[in-house]
Amino acid sequence: MSQDLAGQVALVTGAASGIGAAVVRRLAGRGAATVVVDIDEAGAAAVAEEVGGQAIRVDVTDPEALAVVVTEVERVHGRLDIVHLNAGIVGGQSGVEDLDVVRYRRVVGVNLDHVVYGTCAAVPALRRAGGGTIVATGSLGGLVGQRYDPLYSMTKHAVIGYVRSAGEALADEGIRVCALCPGFADTPLLAAAKEAFGDFPLLTADGVADAFELVLAHGEPGQVWIVQPGRPAEAYRFRGVPGPVGAGLPPDISATV
Numbered sequence: 248m249s250q251d252l253a254g255q256v257a258l259v260t261g262a263a264s265g266i267g268a269a270v271v272r273r274l275a276g277r278g279a280a281t282v283v284v285d286i287d288e289a290g291a292a293a294v295a296e297e298v299g300g301q302a303i304r305v306d307v308t309d310p311e312a313l314a315v316v317v318t319e320v321e322r323v324h325g326r327l328d329i330v331h332l333n334a335g336i337v338g339g340q341s342g343v344e345d346l347d348v349v350r351y352r353r354v355v356g357v358n359l360d361h362v363v364y365g366t367c368a369a370v371p372a373l374r375r376a377g378g379g380t381i382v383a384t385g386s387l388g389g390l391v392g393q394r395y396d397p398l399y400s401m402t403k404h405a406v407i408g409y410v411r412s413a414g415e416a417l418a419d420e421g422i423r424v425c426a427l428c429p430g431f432a433d434t435p436l437l438a439a440a441k442e443a444f445g446d447f448p449l450l451t452a453d454g455v456a457d458a459f460e461l462v463l464a465h466g467e468p469g470q471v472w473i474v475q476p477g478r479p480a481e482a483y484r485f486r487g488v489p490g491p492v493g494a495g496l497p498p499d500i501s502a503t504v
């Protein structure tokens with residue numbers, strides 16, 4: 248059964264297009280007030296107008312700008328409950344050694360730094376709201392290697408590592424941090440490679456929004472959810488690593504590091 252989100256406030260990055268726009272529509276349809284964040288000002292305005300939300304133009308690689316957005320959301324709406332850190336770009340280079348350093352920093356900035364900055368900006372507001380949920384959009388490319396885009400895959404692996412760790416760190420405060428990892432989805436991100444997929448099944452942005460709803464309803468702190476065409480979204484089960492022989496769990500060193 249879908250959730251009633253009336254009275255809740257949701258902020259979505261990368262929300263002018265594709266998955267982010269679909270999630271905004273879904274959240275607004277459930278009654279949430281939505282804040283549509285994107286570097287594409289016109290696109291964000293159009294989505295916000297469609298759902299009666301608020302559009303804010305931001306480059307998510309700027310930590311101060313993200314903090315200002317959260318302040319603005321609290322000023323306008325009085326609270327923040329749901330944050331979808333979703334903006335992302337592809338690596339944009341072929342092979343490994345042919346490195347475009349400017350593009351490399353950009354991919355890390357948008358796909359990874361933004362998740363860290365967005366989380367840090369949102370947590371105090373979520374705390375003030377009595378708890379809340381952060382969902383970062385990862386990718387199946389964050390769980391398996393992608394020979395055609397190692398930089399993208401690297402950033403998404405890092406997002407997953409951050410979510411798993413921050414999820415544990417914030418769980419006691421009622422702040423859930425989860426990741427949602429879609430398979431290939433038919434959005435503008437994939438447009439340049441679309442023909443190469445032929446009749447390979449692709450997710451729709453709306454299908455990913457279905458998965459987002461499942462994460463919102465059932466996600467547990469630090470979980471990584473996967474979604475593929477034709478399969479219901481599910482929490483990914485990591486295999487775990489063996490500990491030292493004869494020892495239990497490692498000690499909690501959080502007070503010492």
Ligand SMILES: NC(=O)c1ccc[n+]([C@@H]2O[C@H](COP(=O)([O-])OP(=O)(O)OC[C@H]3O[C@@H](n4cnc5c(N)ncnc54)[C@H](O)[C@@H]3O)[C@@H](O)[C@H]2O)c1
Nearest residue numbers: 261264265266285286306307333334335386431432434436
């Ligand atoms: N489409 C896929 O196959 C696929 C698969 C797995 C994961 N993802 C992830 O899903 C997320 C959404 O991608 P999408 O497929 O909807 O693509 P999309 O290109 O339709 O949307 C991405 C949005 O992010 C915005 N954006 C890019 N850089 C930004 C910046 N610096 N500041 C603010 N906004 C910025 C873009 O303007 C765009 O609106 C991304 O994180 C992507 O990596 C996509």
